[in-house]
Amino acid sequence: DIQDLDGPPIPVAIYSFTDKTGQRKPSGVVSSFSTAVTQGADAYLIKTLADVKNGTWFKPVERVGIDSLIKERQLIRQMREQEFGDKAPPLPPLMVAGLIIEGGIIDYNSNTKTGGNGVRYLSIGPNTQYSEDMVVINLRLVSTQTGEVLNSVTVTKTLISTSEGITAFKFFDLGTKAFELDSQQTSNEAGNYAIRSAIETGVVELIKSGEKKGLWHFKKPQPHIEYRDVIQEQPK
DSSP: OOOOBSSSOEEEEOOOOEEOSOOBOOOSSSOOOSBSSOSOHHHHHHHHHHHGGGGTSEEEEOOTTHHHHHHHHHHHHHHHHHHHGGGOOOOOOOOOOSEEEEEEEEEEEEEEEEEEEEOOBTTEEEEEEEEEEEEEEEEEEEETTTOOEEEEEEEEEEEEEEEEEEEEEEEETTTTEEEEEEEEEEEEOOHHHHHHHHHHHHHHHHHHHHHHTTSSOBOOOOOOOOGGGGOOOOOO
16 A cells, blocks of 8 residues: 655656567467557556546656647647737646656566366366466656656566366267367456556555655654543533
C-alpha cells in the first residue's frame, strides 16, 4: 500500500512509452506481422499515474499528443485574432512538468519454460501442457532542469499459457472398428494484462524507491487522540 504524498500532486510528462523489443507474435504455422506486445502502453502508464491515491500523487500533462494540442491552440489563437484583433485575449500557458518519465517495454521472450504431463491407461487418459513467456519494462524518472536520471526501476512479468485435454483410442469388434476421442482446452494469459500489471508494479516501486532517495516524502500520520483525553472534568 502506498502512503499519501506530503505535498501537492507532482506534474509529470510522458512523451512515449513504446515497445522497444521489435518482437513479433509467435506462430508455429505462418509468419506473423503482429507485434507480440501492445504499441499503446503509454495509455496504461498515464492512467496508472493519474489513479495513484485518487490523483493525489501525480498530475500527468499531455505530451504524447503535443503536436495536436499545439495545432489546436494555434487555431484558437487565430480565431480570436480574427474576432477581436489586437485585443484578442491570450490563451493561458501550458502546464510544465518538472519530471519526465521515460522507458518502455525492453524485452519479451517466448517459451522461456515449457512442459507438461499426462497418464494413460488402456489408451485413455488426461494430459496437461504449459508454456511461459516473459515481458520486461523499464521506468526512468528524469529531471527536466538538469536531465539527470533521478530514479530507474525494471520490472519482469510472466505470462502463462496452459492446455488441458483428454484422449481416448479404442478398438471394437475384434479390431475392425475404432473409436477415438480428443478434447483440448487452451487458456492464454492476456498480454495487455501483463503489461498493465508490470507498469502498475513499476510505478509503486518508483514511488517507494524515490522516497528512500529523498525525492519526495510520505505524509506522516496524525496522532490519534481519544475523545476522553480532551474532555476536562467539570469542577464540582
